[in-house]
Amino acid sequence: MATPVFRFAPSPNGLLHLGHAYSALLNFDRVHEAGGRLLLRIEDIDATRCRPEYEAAIYEDLAWLGIVWETPVRRQSEHLADYRAALERLTALGLVYPAFESRAEIAKLVAARDADGSWPRDPDGAPLYPGDAKSLHGEERARLIDSGAPYALRLDTTAACRRVSGLTWNELGAGPDGEHGMVAARPEAWGDVILARKETPTSYHLSVVVDDAHQGVSEIVRGRDLFHATSVHRLLQALLDLPQPVYRHHALIRDAAGRKLSKSDRATGLRELRAAGTSPAAIRQLVGLG
Structure with missing residues (x-):
């Protein structure tokens, strides 16, 4: 049986928030459950909004969460x-x-x-x-x-x-x-x-x-x-x-008003939560993964 392949594919047009953390962690957990591989893809086609500093922040935030992915990373602008x-x-x-x-x-x-x-x-x-x-x-x-x-x-x-x-x-x-x-x-x-x-x-x-x-992605989360x-x-x-x-x-992680999270919402941004002393384990609790 072929090894299952998963991917997390953020756009570097802002900083990651709790919704991104939830999706990335779900992919990571599924990789361990299925004995699969996790790929990271940077969806940077929109040259007017995507920035190198946001891409660097994606790598930093995911690593802080304990997520490990295969390299090289596929960047859409190169394909x-x-x-x-x-x-x-x-x-x-x-x-x-x-x-x-x-x-x-x-x-x-x-x-x-x-x-x-x-x-x-x-x-x-x-x-x-x-x-x-x-x-x-x-x-x-x-x-x-x-x-x-x-x-x-x-x-x-x-x-x-x-x-x-x-x-x-x-x-x-x-x-x-x-x-x-x-x-x-x-x-x-x-x-x-x-x-x-x-x-x-x-x-x-x-x-x-x-x-x-x-x-070769076989399961899209x-x-x-x-x-x-x-x-x-x-x-x-x-x-x-x-x-x-x-x-x-x-399901989507939503704010107190029931709205889908935005990259402009600092209250749910991983960078801000980390700076405030929130741990990766606490992020898991916040998104309901225990």
Whole structure:
């Protein structure tokens, strides 16, 4: 039997908080339970927000918690060619198109079409893409690209779902409504998601499935806020002929008001808690791991 592979994949756009500690510790504990391997991945595609000092703090905070991971660490910014190759495969299948509307223009289109509140929204509550870029003639697309206009590369989800159907995933944790076991994927609920932008050769959805496949990750332990996004990930895995991991979505650590923790909340930041004398064992208590 192959050795199980787990990963913890933070973004270096701020300091880690208790929610990150919970997810990292759950991965670490699962590694010991399963006799597996733990990988660390730095998701640093967003060059405007990711900083070297935050990446250094991630290593320091995880080591302080007693977490040990394999090296070398995979940094997404060093593997852009992998994402570009995946995007080219999807483009060759006729499943990718450029959309040229700005965020403000998309907001106006949504407002015009959502007068009665019926415009569909994705599982995160954001309105689905309302534009008509999919129907643009090839010559017009080429003209806009040659003009230097900014654009986002979107997945034609309807066409993609015609290629693969009956997608499911094995959920070892639980979804927001208690979903467990074999869960039916519903990628159509997300509309035409963004796979890349003119200035960025990948998006979270594309890079995460490519990275997990390249690293041989077999069990993905992550927050329940990403449960529904798994539908998109299963679709991309099927289109790209990538292995299917199992998933274990866990509950989120929330603040006193019930909100998901933020990297700007110093009260739950690991750096601040450590400075105040909190021990790694106490962090385990705080997140309910004993």
